[in-house]
Structure formats: C-alpha cells, structure tokens
Amino acid sequence: MTVTLRSTTSFDRRAALLRAAGEYLAAAALVVATTLALWPLRERLTIANESLLYMLVTLIVAVRFRTGPSVLAAVLSFFAFNYFLVRPYYTLAVEDSRELLDLLVFLTAAVIAGRLTDYARRQAEAAGLNARQQDILYRLTSALNPLTDVAAIRAELRRVAVEEMGAVEVELLPAPAASPAESHPSGDVVFVLLQAGEAIYGTLRAVFARAPSASEHRLLVACAGQAALALQRVDLTAQAERSRVLGEADRLKTALLRAVSHDLRTPITIIKTSAANLGDADLAARLSAEEKGEMVQAIEASADALDRLVGNLLDMSRLQAGAVVLNEDWNSLEEIAGDVAAGVYRREGVERIRLDFPDDLPLVRCDFGLLRQALGNLVDNALRHEPDGQRVVIRGRAEAGSIRLEVVNHGPTIPAEERERIMEPFYQSRDGRSVMGGVGLGLAIAHGIVAVHDGALTVADTPGGGATFVIRLPQTEGAP
Amino acid sequence: MMILIVDDEPQIRKLLTTGLKGYGYDVLAAADGNEALTLVAQRRPELVVLDIHLGQGPDGLEVCRRLREWSRVPIIMLSVRGDERTKVQALDAGADDYLTKPFGMEELRARIQAVVRRAVAEPGAPPDSVIRVGALAIDLANRRVTVAGEEVHFTPQEYDILRLLATHPGKIMTHPAILSAVWGPEYADMTHYVRIYVNQIRKKLRENPAANVRYILNEPGVGYRFIDTA
Known part of the structure; x- marks a missing residue:
C-alpha cells in the first residue's frame, strides 16, 4: 500500500508547534504578571493568600491551555513566589522551614490541579465530540436502513465521510486492501474495512487534510461498520431470493418429472403398440379395416397430444425464463376469439362457443399468436367443465383504460382456496384431475402470456354457477 | 408432376417421399440447400x-431467394x-405458401394442389365473373355482393379488400x-387499417367462427387468406 503524504502536513506541524510555544509563553507571562502585581503587597499578605492566587493562575492556564503550560506555570510560580515574595527576598532560601513545606505543597497541588483541570477540559471536549459523532452515526444508520441497492449504500458512506467528516478524497475498494483485521491511520490516509461479522464488503480509503484523531477514526470505523451491515442485509436478502427461486425450480422439476412420466408415456405407449400391431403381418391379416383405421387414428391423436405437450413445455420454460419475444401489433380481439372458436368447431364438430363482441371494440396491441394460445387454453379449460347443451361464452368489453376479455363457463364453481393455485404450473385440482386434463400447464401458460402483455388474468364466479376467467389488457395510448 | 423435397432430416425426407409418391407425384429429395439449387437447375x-x-x-x-433470381417454380x-x-421473410423472399410442422399429408397435398392451380391460373383473369363460397356470392362485373341471396352494401375500400382476397x-x-x-404503397405499414376494415367486412359477411362459417382466415402476424373451396 502506498501512502501519499500531502505537502500541507509539514506546514500543519509547524503551526501546531508555534501554537504550543505561544501557550507556554502566555503561561509564563501570566505568572510574571501575577508576581508583579503581588510584589508591592508582599509585606501585607500571608503565604496562604499568595499561594492561592498562584494556584488560581495555574488553574486558569490549565483550563485555557493544556498540561504542559500548566506545569510550567506551577513551577514558575513556585520559583517566582519563593524568590520575590518569600523572605529572605531575592534568594531561593527560606527562613522558616514550614514555609518550604507550604511551597512544596503548593507546587504539588498546582501540578495536580493543572493536570486534573486539563483532563476535565479534554473530557468535556471528548463528550462534545461524542454527541456530534453519535448524531452523524445515527443519521447514517437511518439513511442506510431503507436502502436496498449496493451502489446507494456505498454512496451514502462516501457522502458521510466527505460531508460530515471532512475527507478530501474517498474511495471504496472492492477487496480488503489493508491488513484484514484493523485499519491503518497512516499519516493522512486511512483504510477502514467494511466488515460485518465474518463477511468483508471491501475497504474504505479516505484521505484527510489532517490526520484524524482517535475518536474521529473510531467514528469512521463505526460508519464503515454500519455500511457493511447494510451491505450484508442486501446480500442476505438476495441469497434468500435465490434460494426461493431454486426451491421453486425444484418444485417445478419434481412436478415436471411426475407429469412427464404419465403424460409422455401414455401417448408413446399408444404409438408404439399401435405401430407394432400394424407391423405384425400375422396380426394385421386378422384385423378389420375399421380396426386398422382406429389404430392409425390413435397414433395420430397421440402424436398431436405429444406435440401440444412439448409446445406447452417449451412455452412455459420460455415464459419463465423471460425469453418470450413479443411480435406485437394492433390486433382485433374478436378476430383472435374467432380463430379459437373456429378451432373448437373443427375439433368437435359442434357449436360449443358463443361470441359476444360489441361492434366498436378498440384494437389492442398484442402478440396475435400468443394471445390466441392463452385464450385457447382458457377456452379448452372452460369447455372441459361446461355442461352438455350449454355454450362457453367469449366476451369482449372496453372499460376505462383497459380491454376485458372474458371466458364464461357454466359448470362447477372453483373453490376460493383453489383460485390462486390453479394458475401455477402443474397444478392438479384436489380430485386428482389436472385443470387442463394434461399436465396442468394450460392456465399457467395463459397467465404467463397475459403477464408479458402487462395484463392481468383473474377468475371470478359466473352468476348462477361456473367460473369466469377474465383477461384485462391495458389500452395503450394512441390506439387507432 | 415432379416435386423436389428439401429437408435435412432423413426420416422426414423419406416419409414425404413415400407419401407424395403415394399420391402419384414424381419425387426428388435434397438434404441441403446447395443440392437443392443444383437439382432445380438440372431436373426442373x-x-x-x-x-x-x-x-x-x-x-x-436463402435458397428461396436464390431460386427466385431465375426461377418461378412454386415454393412451399x-x-x-x-x-x-420467418414466415413473413419467406413470403417476402418469394415463397408461395408455408406449412407449419407438424402437418398431415392431406394438408400438404391440398396446399400443393392450390399452389399449382394458382400458378397456372394467375396470369389471366378469373375464369368466372362470379365467385361463390357457401352462402356468399361476389359478382365481380357488377361489384355486387350477396349473402344468402341478400345484397350487402360495402364501402369502396371494403369491396376492394374483399375482391383482392x-x-x-x-x-x-x-x-x-x-x-x-388498396390504399397505395405509402400505407404499407398501417396494418391496423386492414384489421379494422376486415372486421367490418366479416360482420357484413355474417361470418360465424363458432360454427366455422368463415370466408377470411387469419394468418397470425402475417396476413389473411381467403378460404379455398376448390
């Protein structure tokens, strides 16, 4: 590590030296002045009076300056007192040996009093700094609390170091840069670890115009510690989210394996046995044309089922991975619903859908193919539970700010506790049948497709019984 | 009639070859684009x-684009x-139609017949001045449209779109x-116009998709296709 000593430092030291010399001179001057003042009165005052006055001067020096000048004041007072004011005058000899004791007691008392006073003054100063420091720390902690972004936390720490503590230059290094356990106040460059428990979130490198005091340094460490705690909180939150996603992926994987084992194997088994039967010359000779036709149809139906399943699995994984590219355009929902309804008629040969669209329903910006699939899945689901002789209704309505597309079914009502869960992939209703008859992907895919259109898919009760699935798509500005 | 099949999957090539031969076509097969270009040039x-x-x-x-530089052979x-x-790109590159996998042989055969029929018929005017599909009759000479015998009124743009399709x-x-x-090349990207007009046309034609009564079919993200009853 390199420490840049700033050119101002030597200047600062000289200034400090000059300031100290001034304090000593002032202390000496005060003693001289006191002696001069007492000198004319030396015959009328007792040693006790005079020593108390000198004591006062020493205390004043101690309060005003620090220990050094106060000791000087005490010693100077001792000699001046003895030389000028105690008989015999102008010698350091003392007539009465009791007076010598008085003088020595004075000297000791003055030195101790000076030191005590200086200590008290420094305590008072330190206490004042603590209140300010605690204020800084408190405000930093409150500022950090709501932050969930690493960059914002670092910026806040940087702000405190610069604005509140007067750092000239602050840098946040990504790795521990000083010795890992403690920080080093080396001249005017300070390194502080951003540490929370075992975890280290980098190093704060701050440059100060003058070396920070021990308490300023402690404040810096405390601030860095708070920032590290905030970073750790963000880190732990991210970890929790990751494990939640992993847990979800795990649940999906289990559900997928279970679904695949049944829904893939059934059509594969049908295809394999049908093909084997048709390929067996002996067996084929005994089969009627009608029976052969049924086997061929079974192969085709199974292949279609596999195609739908693979398509659904691909769509689901693309939706979940956020890998869907929308081929958006202004589309007519009635056109999309028409395609779905026509597909149902072709498949079933019966009219099972009723379309209900106003003449003036605005166009919606969406991906035609994806939305047709979402609507198709909802319609397939509705048809599965629709009583014979009734029709599933596909209804389009404009409302404030959005377009509503409803798929109305008249079968059993979905219990409240199942409503949320039926949108989950691979959800199987409690009677053991999946909602879509297949692997339970249809509603989840519909939900995912509506979501990538910034829409919402909800389910409500149909008046008189049944479920109504409602797609709401935002009505974009500038709709034609 | 000779058909060239181009697919890199040997199984698909084999199945399509067998199927189309079963319908009485002569079949060539190519496994990649270069082979396909060579075969089109040599065997026509x-x-x-x-x-x-x-x-x-x-x-x-790319094969489609290169073929269109010198050949008008119909491409599906x-x-x-x-x-x-990709479907839009294929049509832009000069393909006549597309088919989405997986499909049945019947479907492929129908598309082949339709494309060939159009390739033969297109240079001239339609043989009939009246187009009849289900309950719909379009009298091109008199610009008259009837549904189940009742005359339906169309605006000029609506009629132009219907006639084009x-x-x-x-x-x-x-x-x-x-x-x-219908509107001119400068309107080529105003696709919502088409949707609004086609919506109106469909209502006037009294389409009922729920009973599969449709004349204009959607090709999602691509365009429209008038029903082919031939």
Missing part, C-alpha cells in the same frame, strides 16, 4: 417443398410453430400487400 421440378431450417449450407430462406416452405417473422383464394395476402394494393 414443377414444385419445391423447402424446409426453412436446413442443417448446413444456405438455409431455406416448411416452418415451425411460433415462427411468424377473394380473387386469390387460398393465397396468403400479407397486411402490407393488402395495404399497398
């Missing part, structure tokens, strides 16, 4: 079934579900193509 097939995604060499779109592209952009039964008309033909 009357139709090409071309997979969009070929394993190596030029892909289906094979594509996969959800690949609308109806005179190309079974052919995909892309949104820009319809816009250019």
